[in-house]
Each structure stands twice: as structure tokens, then as C-alpha cells.
Amino acid sequence: MMYKILIVDDESLERQAMRRLITEQVQELRLIGEATNGEEGIEITKEENPDIVLMDIKMPKVDGLEATKEIIDLYPGTKIIIITAYNEFDYAQQAIKYGAVDYLLKPVKPDKIIGILEELITEIEEERLYNQLLSHCYDDSEESIKFHQEFFDKEKKLYELVKEGNVQEVENFIDRSLSLIRRKGDYSLVKLKIRIIEFLVSLSRTINQEAEIDICHFYFEELLSESAELNTALQFITWLKDKLKEVIKKVEDAYDEIDNDVVKRATNYIKQNFHQDLTLEEVAKEVHLNSSYLSHVFKEEMGCGFTDYLTEIRLDKAQELLRNSNQNVTVIANQVGYKNANYFSQVFKKKFNLTPTQYRKKNN
Structure with missing residues (x-):
């Protein structure tokens, strides 16, 4: 899923820097336009309805403060990030009152804006998921919570099976869980699709959070569209298992890459510090792993132990x-x-x- 972003800034160099940052660093965003003042920003917003707007404060004609107020009045769901100089901070606070979600002080640091944009993307995804569920009359938040508590309260267990690459155990877990659902008898195929897809989205986030790196992303609307032609429970279950196999492969590849990098950093550290009283625990701390796991991957990769x-x-x-x-x-x-x-x-x-x-x- 791509999300639309608009840049509103009267300074050409600032727009160019933001454009490059967005197009090169944030793949989920599509730049739909650039405006040189608040008036243009409002007009483009009316035409394109962007999800996110980067809004400078000081601009000719209509400034960022006025533009923020008008856009929020017209499109309350728009995420506006204010860009301001330190001596204009009062304006930023006022923009927050009007509905802007955050502000950045010039000079803007790339990692700061990337972090904010990624947080907003996650927030938009969650809002769309919630709205998508609400659009189905048989779906409500209480039912969703009950479903997850009853059938998928062992999400961390499934995550561990996925991380271990145990395809058969993952399939067995799915079969057992869906068997419980079928015995209840009150879930239609459409409802089952929505609940399982919601679970896949949640699982992908859990994997990324636990691993502390981006491994996989599932998006509700994409999965729902992809599964639309699956007309039987058997077709859907087969599709679900294939999706989980994809995740297992991505997790395996990601952890192989991580392990290789860790061992490389560990051997480099040893070569630089072998003359000291070096311990496995010290090297593990340097590469941010516990010593037992480092010992395991080190031996697997190097063919010999640390000592x-x-x-x-x-x-x-x-x-x-x-x-x-x-x-x-x-x-x-x-x-x-x-x-x-x-x-x-x-x-x-x-x-x-x-x-x-x-x-x-x-x-x-």
C-alpha cells in the first residue's frame, strides 16, 4: 500500500531535499505534488487528498498556519507535519492546536523526519484497518478482541515457530486453530478471512518488533484483495499457509544475514583486541547479543568455537x-x-x- 504525501514550502532547496529524502528513503510514500505557498497547498489537497502534508510555516499569500487550519477543517484525517524555525515555535504550537500531528525544527535532520513519517504510516495503516472492519456490519471491535483472545492468544508461540523455520509445526498450529473455529460454527468464510488477515497484519508487526528490524510487512487491504477470489475454506487455508511460508523464508534470510554480519563484527573485534584479556561475554556485548547465542552462530559460521x-x-x-x-x-x-x-x-x-x-x- 502506497500513501500520498504533499510538500508545501516556498524554498526550492528545502523542497528538493525533502523530495529526495522521501523518494529514496520511505518506499511506502508517493509524492503527489509540491506547493510553494499555503494557497497552492490547499488546492492540491482538494484535488489529491494526500495522507500526509509537510507544511512550512512562513510562506507568502497563505502561510502554513492558515493552510493547516483550512486543510484540517476540510479533511480531518490528514496528517500535517509543521516545519518551522526555532524563533517561530509559537506558530508550531498553534498549528498543533489546529490539528497538526507533529512539528520539526529547522534544520531538519533526515533520521528525525524518516522516524516521524514511519510512525505516521503505521498510524494510518491502523486507522484504515479499523475503518475497513467497521465497514462490515458483522465486524466490531469487541468481536475482534474476542477472536484474538480465544484463538490466537499464542501469537508469540507462532512467532517462535516461524522464526525457527518449522514449516510443519506452523501448519499444524494453523490446522488446530482453524479446527477450533470450525467447531464453533458461527464464522462465515468472509468473516474468517477478515479475522485471519487481521491476524497476519498483527503477526508481521510482532515479527518486526521482536527482531528490531523490518523483515516483512502485511497490509490489510492488499491481503483482503488478494484473497477475494478464494471461494472455499480449503483454498483460503492453503493460501494462508503459503503466506506463512513466505514469512518463514523472509525470517530465515533476514536472520542469516544478521548472523553473518554479527560474526564478521565479532571476528573483527577479536582481531583488534586479541592482545587484551578478551572474553566471549565482552565480544557478545560489543555485537549486542547474549553470549550463548553468539557462541552458537560463531561456531556454525566459523567451524570452530570462540576460544x-x-x-x-x-x-x-x-x-x-x-x-x-x-x-x-x-x-x-x-x-x-x-x-x-x-x-x-x-x-x-x-x-x-x-x-x-x-x-x-x-x-x-
């Missing part, structure tokens, strides 16, 4: 120093992360079947 890898890095460096320097073994041991020279010598001999001194003589 073995750290030892390998340290001993490689020790070999280099023994070959290319005249420093004594104790100094070298300290330089590669071993405080105890005797222990260093034991580890070295176990690996190369030579003491550090013997290795030096052999390679000089």
Missing part, C-alpha cells in the same frame, strides 16, 4: 613476532594476550609441537 579462534589469532601473531623480532618470550606472550609466559609456552607447544624458543631457532 579456539582467539587462540589461533594469538598464536599466529606470536609466530610472526618470534620470527621477526628479538623480544623475549615473556614480552611476546604479553603482546598476544597471555599474562603468564609459562601458560603461553604450553599452549604454543601443544599447537606446534615446539616451544616458542625452539620455534624461533628453527625459523631464524
